[in-house]
Amino acid sequence: MSLAQRLKRFGLDYYLLLLLGTVVLATLWPASGAGADIVDQIAYFAVALLFFLYGAKLNTSAILAGVANWRLQGLVFGFTYVVFPLCGLTLAALLSQWIEEELAIGIVYLSILPSTVQSSIAFTSIARGNVPAAVCAASLSNILGVFLTPALVAILLHASGDGISLSSIVDIGLQILAPFIVGQLLRPLIGSFIGRHAVLTQIVDRGSILIIVYSAFSAGVVAGIWQEVGARSLTIIVLSDVVMLAFVMVGTVWAGRLVGLDRADRITLLFCGSKKSLASGLPMANILFAGQAVSMIILPLMLFHQIQLFVCAIIAQRAGHLASERELQAVSP
Known part of the structure; x- marks a missing residue:
């Protein structure tokens, strides 16, 4: 039995080991100062490249179908901005007597953030979900x-x-929508090449997540927020994040089956409806909570971000392997 097969028996693979190694690397050698700026720029362009490849790879009709899939889009919106906030408010109320006020605020703040973009779509792709719908959602x-x-x-x-600057929308457009549109425009020229070299998209998928993990974990280590709370509060926050993530993920699976979504759409709902964006949350927190203990408020988000990446990486890998096995069985004589 090969090493890869042995790892799969325990729900592991080389990619998960790379994730763990990335966390260790960020803990021991975090990016800071100019190095952090360089990592952020690499992550920015990796995400832009990812969306360019998606644009060149996906049929326009499939994208329009993703927008028109109102049941899926409605469920993603409902879990992101209704179910999550209700869960966050409940947990903050229950835990407020055992944790600092800033951490309770952080739990609620985490629950009202938008979904992630790059990792939601990357995990949907790895798990063989509906990528066009994930891009839209x-x-x-x-x-x-x-x-x-x-x-x-x-x-x-x-x-x-002072509110959120409209430059945030411009940044989203430049990093995500613009590369995607350019990819769509160039699809007649390069679409077939990208289709024949699927490993290229896979490398960008997984590589962008590794860069995001390193950048996010480095920021936490450099900021020293892990030393600002006691062991009890930290444990409570970790458990509350796990409970929130588990509740929403189970809810997305249940809701997807209840309304009759197919497997690809259920995968998309799972990954897009259960994620929260660190990239959007940090700059918003600096504006919305100016003059307050921002590092404490974002701690639940920082921890949730790492937890969701690891949990979703495991689920996406296993779902992708199962899909591959089904395809092999379908074509085998």
Whole structure:
């Protein structure tokens, strides 16, 4: 039995080991200063390249079908901006007497953020889900989040700030929508080449996630937020994040089956409806909670981000392997 086969028996593979190694690397040698800026730029262009490849790979008709899939898009929106906030408010109320006020605020803040973009789509692709629908759901979630998250913060947490700059929308467009559109325009010229070299998209998929993990974990280590809370509070936050993620993931699976979504759409709902964006959450927190203990408020988000990446990586890998095995069985004589 090969090493890869032995790892699969325990739900592991080379990619998960790379994820673990990336966390160790960020802990021992975190990117800081100019190095952090370089890592952020690499991550930025890796994501742009990922969307360019998706644009060149996907049929326009499939993309339009993703937008028109109102049941899936509605469920993703409902879990992101309704189910998640209700769960966050409940947990914050139950735990407020055992944790610092800033951490309770952080739990609610985490729950009202938009979904991730790059990792949601990457995991959907790895698990053989509906990638066009994931592109639509994740992008729409982030565009709406620029307006909805500050509004929900003002309503639920009574926080105030100077608002979110429209440059956030421009950044989303430049990093995600523009490369995707360019890829679509160039699809007649390069679409067949990318289709024949699927490993290229796979490398960008997984490589972008590794870069994101390294960047996010480095930021936490450099900021020293792990030393700002006691062991009890840290344990409670980790458990609350796990409970929140488990509740929403089970809910997406149940809801997808209840409304009769097919397997590809259920995969998309699972990964797009259960994620929260660190990339959007950090800059928003600096504006919305100016003058407060921002590092404490974002701690639940930082931990949730790492937990969701590891959990989703395992689920996506196993779902992708099962899909591959089904395809092999279908074509075998």
